[in-house]
Amino acid sequence: MKFKYEIEGGNFSKAGNASSAVKKMLKQLNVPPPIIKRLVVALYEGEVNVVAHAWNGCIQVDIEPHRIFVIIEDEGPGIPDIDQAMQEGYSTASQAVREMGFGAGMGLPNMKKNADELNITSEVGKGTKVEITTLLNE
Amino acid sequence: MKIENLVDVLDGNVVMGEEFLQKEVLFGFASDLMSDVLTLDTDKLVLVTGLNNLQTIRTAEMADIECIVFVRNKRVLPPMLEIASEHEMVLIECRFSMFGAIARLHDAGLKPVY
Secondary structure, three states: OOEEEEEEOOOOOOOOOOHHHHHHHHHOOOOOOOHHHHHHHHHHHHHHHHHHHHEEEEEEEOOOOOEEEEEEEEOOOOOHHHHHHHHOOOOOOHHHEEEEEEOOOHHHHHHOOOOEEEEEEEEEOOOEEEEEEOOOOO | OOOHHHHHOOEEEEEEEEHOOOOEOOOEEEEOOOHHHHOOOOOOOOEOOOOOOHHHHHHHOOOOOEEEEEEEOOOHHHHHHHHHOOOOEEEEOOOOOHHHHHHHHOOOOOOOOO
16 A cells, blocks of 8 residues: 655644654554554654755655555755764754754654664755665564 | 643643543653654653644654643644644643753652653
8 A cells, every 4th residue: 555645845834744644544554553653753753854954755655564664755955974964963954943843963863763674865956765664563 | 640630730721631631641751852752652651841833742643642741831822732632632831940840740750751
């Protein structure tokens, strides 16, 4: 089963709408709550990153029998140094993002913690693609 | 502790969720940084924060947090109510500082997460 949700860059009033929709859908599909929580926390951090940094993006969720595979893809400035971005505390977020309770350099490490597999690719000036794999039969 | 007792201890104003005041909470976490809140994996948790915006509610939704205390006289804003209501959250406003609120909650038996 595949689902797709759009993310609007820069619009903090809608940040979380896509993750919320995914959460509802996973609940309806009776995915175990601890798995839902890990995935949506990673997803929400990713969605906030898209809203905070990119121009627009989307979340694609693919539910398979043994795993949930999510792609968060955006058109935006990209990440010049992914290793640096993965370090706790490293952030390029604006003051506006910090005022929303984010931008302390915790997002990507938090996503890694909550994913069974996390893969990030990025091209400066074009955008970023984050792939999250969550296993269903741990 | 029941949320009802927490409201008493904080002399709080229940903005939403009157019908859930009998629910139990065991742990408290105080932060204005939502990414820190998202690192937790604790049930029966109260979030104590001074951050009164939509992302506070979204964060609670993702982290399955059912009770939020807004300190420093921060007000719950109208856009926050709809999402909070959908997820059956209890939203409480309180006039104390974060330190003051936490001290009272700790004295009343609420535990830290770590």
